[in-house]
Amino acid sequence: MRKKIAAGNWKMNTTVEEGLKLASEVIHMAQDELITDVSVIMAVPFTHLVAVKKLIGSSSNVLLAAQNCHQAASGAFTGEISAEMLKAIGVNCVILGHSERREYYKESFTLLEEKLQAVLQNEMTPIFCCGEKLDVRQSNGQFDLVKEQLAASLFSLSPEDFSKLIIAYEPVWAIGTGVNASDDQAQEMHHFIRKVISQKYGSGIANEVSVLYGGSVKASNAKDLFSCADVDGGLIGGASLDSRGFVDIAKSF
Ligand code: PEP
Numbered sequence: 001m002r003k004k005i006a007a008g009n010w011k012m013n014t015t016v017e018e019g020l021k022l023a024s025e026v027i028h029m030a031q032d033e034l035i036t037d038v039s040v041i042m043a044v045p046f047t048h049l050v051a052v053k054k055l056i057g058s059s060s061n062v063l064l065a066a067q068n069c070h071q072a073a074s075g076a077f078t079g080e081i082s083a084e085m086l087k088a089i090g091v092n093c094v095i096l097g098h099s100e101r102r103e104y105y106k107e108s109f110t111l112l113e114e115k116l117q118a119v120l121q122n123e124m125t126p127i128f129c130c131g132e133k134l135d136v137r138q139s140n141g142q143f144d145l146v147k148e149q150l151a152a153s154l155f156s157l158s159p160e161d162f163s164k165l166i167i168a169y170e171p172v173w174a175i176g177t178g179v180n181a182s183d184d185q186a187q188e189m190h191h192f193i194r195k196v197i198s199q200k201y202g203s204g205i206a207n208e209v210s211v212l213y214g215g216s217v218k219a220s221n222a223k224d225l226f227s228c229a230d231v232d233g234g235l236i237g238g239a240s241l242d243s244r245g246f247v248d249i250a251k252s253f
Contacts, residue, residue, distance in 0.1 A: 001208055002207065002208050002209065002210050002232055003037070003039055003210050003232065003233075004037055004038045004039065004226075004232060004233050004253045005038070005039050005040075005041060005166065005210055005212055005232060005233035005234075006038065006039075006040050006041070006233050006234055006236065006246070006249050006250035006252075007040075007041035007042075007043060007065065007093075007127060007166075007168070007212060007233070007234070007235045007236065007240075008026075008040070008041065008042050008043060008236050008237075008240025008241075008246050009043045009067065009095060009098070009214075009235055009236065009237050009240060010022075010042070010043060010044050010045060010067075010240060010241060011067070011100075011237060012045060013045075013241055014044075014045070014048070014241070016047055016048055016051060019044055019045070019048040019051075019052065020048070020051055020052065020055065022241065022243055023042055023044065023048075023052045023055050023056075024055055025243035025244075026040065026042060026062070026243045026246060026247060027055055027056060027059055027062050029243060029244070029247040030059070030061055030062050030247060030250065031059060031061070031062075033247060033251060034061055034247070034250055034251065035251075035253070036061065038061065038233075038250055038251075038253055039061055039062075039063060040061060040062045040063070040246075040247075040250050041062075041063045041064070041065050041092070041093055041127075042062065042063075042064060042065065042240070043065035043066065043067050043093070043095050043127075044064070044065075044066075044067075045067070046066065046067075046081055049064065049066060049086070049089055049091060050089050052064055053089060053090045053091070063092040063093055064090065064091050064092050064093070065091065065092060065093035065094060065095060065127065066081070066086050066091050066093075066094045066095070067094075067095050067098070068081075068094070068095065068096070068098075068101060068115075069081055069082060069083045069085075069086055069094050069096075069115060069118060069119060070082050070083075070115070070118070071111065071114035071115045071117070071118050072118070073118070082118070083115075083118040083119050083121070083122040083124065084118075084122055086122070086124065087122040087123065087124055091124060092124060092125060093124055093125040093126070093127050093166070094115075094119045094124055094125075094126055094127065095126075095127045095129065095168075095235075096112055096115050096116060096119065096126050096127065096128050096129070097112045097128050097129045097130065097149070097153065098129045098170070099129065099131060099133075099170060099172045099175060100175075103172075109148075109149070109152035109153045110152075110153075112128075112153040113152070113153045113154075113156060116128065116153065116154065116157070116165075120157075120161050120164060125164060125165070125166055126164075126165055126166070127165075127166045127167075127168055127212075127235065128153070128154065128165055128166070128167050128168065129167075129168045129169075129170050129214070129235070130146050130149040130150060130167065130168070130169060130170070130193075131146065131149075131169055131170040131171045131172055131175075131214075131215070132145045132146065132171055132172060132173075133172040133173060134172065134173035137171065137173060142171070142189065143189075143192055146169070146189065146192070146193065146196075147192075147196050150167075150193065150196055150197070151196070151200075155200055159201050159202075159205055162197075162201055162205060162209070163201075163205050163208060163209065165209060166209075166210045166211075166212060167193060167209060167210070167211045167212070168211075168212040168213070168214045168235040169186070169189050169190060169193060169211060169212070169213055169214070170213075170214035170215050170235060171185075171189075171215050172215075173215075174214075174215025174216050175214065175215050175216070175237065176216070176237060176238060177215075177216055178216050179216055180215055180216040180217060180218075180221050180225070181213065181215055181225075183224050183225055183227075183228050186213045186225055186228055186231055187228035187229060187230055187231065190211050190213065190228065190230035190231050191229075191230045193211055193230075194206040194207065194209075194211065194230055197209060210232040210233070211230060211231065211232055212231070212232060212233045212234050212235045213225050213228075213231050213233075213234050213235070214234060214235030214236065214237070216238075217234040217235075217236045217239060217249060218239045218245065218249065219239070219245050219248035219249050219252065222234060222248075222249040222252035223252040226252050226253050233253070234249060236249055
């Protein structure tokens with residue numbers, strides 16, 4: 001079901017002690033200040049997951065996410081974490097296909113497809129990221145690329161599984177740069193994403209899937225971005241490391 005979501009991606013930031021302080025502030029502010037139909041997601045480092053889960057407890061509007069997982073259920077993959085392990089500690093969502101993983105760890109369309117299956121089989125929600133680099137936008141190739149990213153990794157899913165996804169459109173040129181996509185650019189791409197989904201799965205599913213915008217979202221631009229018809233919220237990097245700023249973003253619907 002289409003939901004209003006503010007998802008924070010902490011990336012490789014904070015010690016456990018710092019992270020618990022941040023998470024605890026977010027949880028309390030979210031409980032006290034958020035309207036009921038907004039969900040907050042915190043995608044924290046692996047080392048923090050168990051402790052943050054305890055803090056979240058039974059809080060109804062705060063969910064826990066991991067930032068990645070391995071595609072296999074178990075085995076000789078030194079240093080990796082499986083979807084099954086994440087499920088077992090109560091993780092709700094897993095970010096997949098973030099541009100930093102595509103770029104630095106060469107995650108391919110096929111690998112992401114396998115990771116998606118692992119996450120879905122373990123009854124967690126994938127937050128699937130897509131988006132173009134600056135040179136692609138400058139040559140107006142963003143629509144073809146995003147369509148390819150969606151089709152190649154997601155379109156083997158059954159309609160039932162597809163409807164469980166959260167999609168995040170994150171233009172790479174807007175991530176961590178302070179330069180966000182304009183409201184028109186975000187709305188244009190989100191509308192396009194729904195059109196592509198509709199062609200494959202039908203308008204019912206296309207209108208029900210939550211599509212987040214990511215890339216330099218902050219409290220000062222969130223209201224305008226979130227008021228775009230096809231934008232259901234944000235995936236927030238840098239600004240999610242400040243509890244007050246992050247919850248203010250979540251209050252921007
Ligand atoms: C991100 O990395 O997903 C992101 C959107 O980062 P930032 O908000 O810092 O641009």
